[in-house]
Amino acid sequence: MAPWPPGDDDALTVELGAALWDAGPVPEEFLTAARAAFAWRTVDAELAVAELTFDSACDAEPAGLTRSGGAARTLSFRSGAVVLEIEVSDAGIVGQLSPPRGGRVTARTATGPYDEAPVDEVGFFSLGAPPAGPVRLSARADGYAVATDWVSLS
Amino acid sequence: MTDLTATGLVAAAAGGDEAAWAELVRRYTPLVVSVIRAHGMSRADAADINQTVWLRLVERLDQVRDPQALAAWLATTARRECYRLSRLGRRSQPVDPYDDALDARHGPLVDAAAPDEALLRAERRQALREGFAQLPPRCQELLALLTADPPVSYREIGERLGMPVGSIGPTQARCLHRLRNCPALAPFLGARRGPNKNGGDRDGAVAAGR
Known part of the structure; x- marks a missing residue:
């Protein structure tokens, strides 16, 4: 591969011009959405982030794991010892929170909550079908509170 | 907001400075968008990926260990989300005027066939934009x-x-x-x-x- 950045001044000037002016138009709505994301800086600040560790849409199935099968997409989030697993279908989200300590789960889009539900004694909960766009679930149970990574579910 | 380096902007934004965040957005959205474009996503998917990337960054602002690596983190996160949504195969929009405009400008097949090359080009262009800013x-x-x-x-x-x-x-x-x-x-x-x-x-x- 040719050395980069180019040693020739004219070539570098051309590349700089392309970088500065030809990034293509960035749609205003992209900038607006990106700026608006800042509003979330403090909203869930007290919650630990449960990172997305598995998504059946794009990750290989972990060995030894038996899923219920079918077309439902499954995702796992983890924050320390807390694991939140969900199965997403057209009908909605069913999930399990562990360790099971009751509490409530709230589902949000970037514009606000769209559903919430109680967590039962074995950690199960169900939520309505997620709207388009990034979604995050937050769970508050006895002894812990987590919020998942933002991820598109539908 | 006096420190306009990536490091200074990240620190200021982590401390609640919205102007610093807006400057990060202004400076780095072209990179995020160019990575998304390199993957040929529909406009709806592109908008979701862009939003996801920035939402993820908001909550990691105080964990960004090496803000100079911010561009690489943004590019990698955008690329992963492109892969996720392309695997979902949702909402295909074959006649999207936005995509047509993109195709005319960048050539769809070149980028689709060589995403690594497109990514490298996007990263180089971002490096030039950052260097220019300094x-x-x-x-x-x-x-x-x-x-x-x-x-x-x-x-x-x-x-x-x-x-x-x-x-x-x-x-x-x-x-x-x-x-x-x-x-x-x-x-x-x-x-x-x-x-x-x-x-x-x-x-x-x-x-x-x-």
Whole structure:
């Protein structure tokens, strides 16, 4: 591969011009959405982030794991010892929170909550079908509170 | 917001400075968008991916260990989300005017066939934008005029900057020399950084030849 950045001044000037002016138009709505994301800086600040560790849409199935099968997409989030697993279908989200300590789960889009539900004694909960766009679930149970990574579910 | 380096902006935004966040958005959204474009996503998917990337960054602002690596983190996160959504295969929009415009500009097949190459190009362009942002204002003005489209004549550049036409070439060479040596471009230099100390002389020779 040719050395980069180019040693020739004219070539570098051309590349700089392309970088500065030809990034293509960035749609205003992209900038607006990106700026608006800042509003979330403090909203869930007290919650630990449960990172997305598995998504059946794009990750290989972990060995030894038996899923219920079918077309439902499954995702796992983890924050320390807390694991939140969900199965997403057209009908909605069913999930399990562990360790099971009751509490409530709230589902949000970037514009606000769209559903919430109680967590039962074995950690199960169900939520309505997620709207388009990034979604995050937050769970508050006895002894812990987590919020998942933002991820598109539908 | 006095520190306009990536490090300073990340620190200020982590502390709640919305103007610093807006500047990060202004500076880095072109990179995020160019990575998404390189993957040929529909406009709806592209918007979701862009939003996801920035939402994820918000909650990691105080964990960004090396803010100079911010561009790489943004590009990687955008690329992963592109892969996720492309695997979902949702909402295909074969006749999207936005995509048509993109195809006309970038050529769809080239990027689709060589995503790595497209990503490398996007990262290089981002490095150039960052390097440019670190140059003295005088250099930024001159290089912006020299790369303007439609082109601006040397005479007009001289008038606008109050600079003799004869010193435009040498000044351009000095500014490009600074650009090549700025920290933003350092990760790309690797192979060609050697005992060769003649960069300045070479630049001077090129300038003299103008």
